Amino acid sequence: MTDIAAVSRPNVSLAQRAWSIRRNALLMGEVQGQGYIGQALGAADLLAVSYFHALTYRADDPEWDGRDRFYLSIGHYAIALYAALIEAGILPEDEIATYGMDDSRMPMSGMAAYTPGMEITGGSLGHGLGIAVGAAMGLKRKGNPAFIYNLMSDGELGEGSTWEAVMSAVQWKLDNLICLVDFNDQQADGKTTDALASGPQARQWEAFGWHAQEIDGNDLDALVAAFNTARSLTDPKPRVIICRTKMCKGVPFLEEREMAHFVRVEPEEWAKALAILDEGRPT
């Protein structure tokens, strides 16, 4: 951990944080010439609000017991979380060029054993929320007031295990559990809403007994308000924030590309995307 130049810039806005997360992700995408860049750009705002508004943590001690736990159920979003962990000073910026390479601490799919700040091994979808249920029960047993955040994708709403966990979180009154759903309506074969998750999202969670909010997940003000509500609620129930996000957000020519789970980016387009992002750098 000694090589990390911890980022301590209290006057940096959430918009600037989100911009940096997008930039880190594009740089990593360029290293591999591919990757889940569409998801990273789409989730940058909710990650910025998570790591620079909501979560309590110590950048120099990622396993500090008082931290809020952030579980990445969607392993392939690792590129997005690495980008946020770099901005948070938990991972060193100078390892960006190792992304997905041999011996890297930042493999393509997120795994707990590889990366500081990566709490769980995700990737087999539908696991995160169930693990979060157990951890939330464990925190309560210990009298630890930390929150568990679980970031999952809309595609994971198709996994039956997700709904086992949804029911259980209500059963155990897990008011220390905040689930974030990145609803970008894309999964491997097409639109999520054409496959399984076409129902009324917030109402479904509410019917199970959750406190549900459904917001524009690329609107920083809406995200801040939703996180504040989720954290301050006194009802003994778990909370979900369904974040409607746009794939590739922040790079218009990619936003307009025919949407796919795995957005195709030509080799020369990485520099173009970075240039466009740089032009829009928030002040």
Next chain:
Amino acid sequence: MSEHFPMHSRRKSKYEPRKVPESKVATSAMIASLDSEGRDTIAAPFGNALIELAKTRDDIVGLSADLSKYTDLHVFAKAYPDRFYQMGMAEQLMISAAAGLAREGFTPFATTYAVFASRRAYDFICMAIAEENLPVKVCCALPGLTTGYGPSHQATEDLAIMRGMPNLTVLDPCDAIDTMQATRVIADHPGPVYMRLLRGQVPNVLGEYDYQFKLGKAQMIHDGSDVLFIASGFMTMRVLDAAKALAKDGVSCAVLHSPTIKPLDVETITREAATGARLVVTAENHSVTGGLGEAVAAALMREGVHVSFRQIGLPDEFLDAGALPTLHQQYGLTVDAICTSVKTWVSE
């Protein structure tokens, strides 16, 4: 050996009318204890061992997926209600939640039937627990052929499934003594464990011998010069009885009990197999595919120990429903069936 590998079921047509059989043996209840065969028994060895552990260890918690009464976890739940988590009929959730509890420093004992853990919850045991080497103990009742309910409840391939999982320790204890001792030992083991359970009134067999469960160790329970049984689970009881019966017919049998299926005690097994010129016979309450027998065979081949080798186990097929004693007879797990097979093999 060809009878172990039938290509089709022996079952009669479902359209063929049946009469009440002369035996009038009914399907044993799913919750029935393994036939104690006139031995002393100990009640709920797993649940009671867990209670003892919990007295000194605050980190011990128990989880059930609606089967606490049928895994003996109910006695723990009664003794420590605030350390018992009823997770409902949701095995994937129970395993994931156990992983979450382990992440927060607890030592969860997650219980269900062996079929549900090994078949339904495999991905969750694998990725939420084993990949991260978390100390969750998955303890499962109805191993192998211990119910007459048919394939939905008969975990005839659980050891084969679980042996494939890295990091996972796989146990098949013999009796109440073995189960109680193993429960204490695995609580101290820093990694994940899959353990088969006998529940209810469980025979006490190993109490007659100078035996102490040791993780990763096969132990000689009874020595002999003609045949070397290598057995796990309740088949160790059966081969001990078979050894006594065979001795009367002049066949001297050793019984090496190997409750740790993985990591297999290759050193002891190869040493014993290489000692003398004994016929090596593995015996397991599991399919002949992928369990103790094949693990032993592969170990002997790898170590260059060439012996005459036979396997006693369940056929690689979906087993019949019916009464357990009948099924044990039908599939060759009884003492008589073992004796008959061994006498044939030693005379070949």
